[in-house]
Amino acid sequence: MRKPLLIAAALGVAWASPAPAPIAPPIAQTLRLPRRTSDRSGVAVTFDDGPHPRGTPAVLEALREEGAHATFFLVGEQVERNPSLAPEIVAAGHTVALHGHRHRNLLRLTPSQFAADLERGIAAISDSTGLEPTVYRPPYGIFSAAGMAIVRRRGLRPLLWSRWGHDWRARTTASAIATEVSSRLCGGDVLLLHDSDHYSAQGCWKRTAAALPQVLTAIDAAGLRAIAI
Numbered sequence: 001m002r003k004p005l006l007i008a009a010a011l012g013v014a015w016a017s018p019a020p021a022p023i024a025p026p027i028a029q030t031l032r033l034p035r036r037t038s039d040r041s042g043v044a045v046t047f048d049d050g051p052h053p054r055g056t057p058a059v060l061e062a063l064r065e066e067g068a069h070a071t072f073f074l075v076g077e078q079v080e081r082n083p084s085l086a087p088e089i090v091a092a093g094h095t096v097a098l099h100g101h102r103h104r105n106l107l108r109l110t111p112s113q114f115a116a117d118l119e120r121g122i123a124a125i126s127d128s129t130g131l132e133p134t135v136y137r138p139p140y141g142i143f144s145a146a147g148m149a150i151v152r153r154r155g156l157r158p159l160l161w162s163r164w165g166h167d168w169r170a171r172t173t174a175s176a177i178a179t180e181v182s183s184r185l186c187g188g189d190v191l192l193l194h195d196s197d198h199y200s201a202q203g204c205w206k207r208t209a210a211a212l213p214q215v216l217t218a219i220d221a222a223g224l225r226a227i228a229i
Helices: 002-016 025-030 055-066 076-081 085-091 111-129 145-153 174-182 204-221
Strands: 042-050 071-074 095-098 190-194 225-227
Touching: 042 055, 042 204, 055 085, 055 204, 071 076, 071 085, 071 111, 076 111, 085 095, 085 111, 095 111, 111 145, 174 190, 174 204, 190 204, 204 225
Parallel strands: 042 071, 042 190, 042 225, 071 095
Antiparallel strands: none
16 A cells, blocks of 8 residues: 555656746756746736736736836636737737636646647637737646646747736735835846736736836836836
8 A cells, every 4th residue: 555655645746846936946947947038138027817808908008108018928718708908918019928728727737638728728819819829827837747848848938937026915005016026126037917806806906007117117227128028
């Protein structure tokens, strides 16, 4: 009995080995899961979980007012529910990337389930915008070992983040979000924010949109540019 249990435990550890990468830079580095970009003159501002019928336009307007560019990691099911928004993001000069078709933890999906989800997400974005996404970030930033391999075989580049604002929480403020995500900025940083409340606290996108001007001012004050990937 003991040997099968040990084998099962070892397989479980291997399956989940990439999961801590978002909060453990050494693991991310070992697994070649980037947390930063190679452009040391800029800071990549990224948004997960959209598009959202109110949050995405609010964020786009804040970016437009500052002349800044960003990357939107879109969820396929939300692209299908809000068909005009992904093209609007592209028309405004921003980059669209993939966050999956449904917002599910990869550790709970079989390899075939994840591969199917990945293809559905790619198709949703491609059908909506005419562009096939080339960058992928998993929901919650959590990869499984199989998911990581499938993403790379598909030719997608994985990207995590180096700073986040915890802006999905119910009990936070625009000022707290901006301070956390933009303190001690360095060239190549990737900032994680959310333009949607589909999978988080209701109305959280309002605080994100309100925080954006302060975030973009901090990037400029650091002598850097807000860039898309």
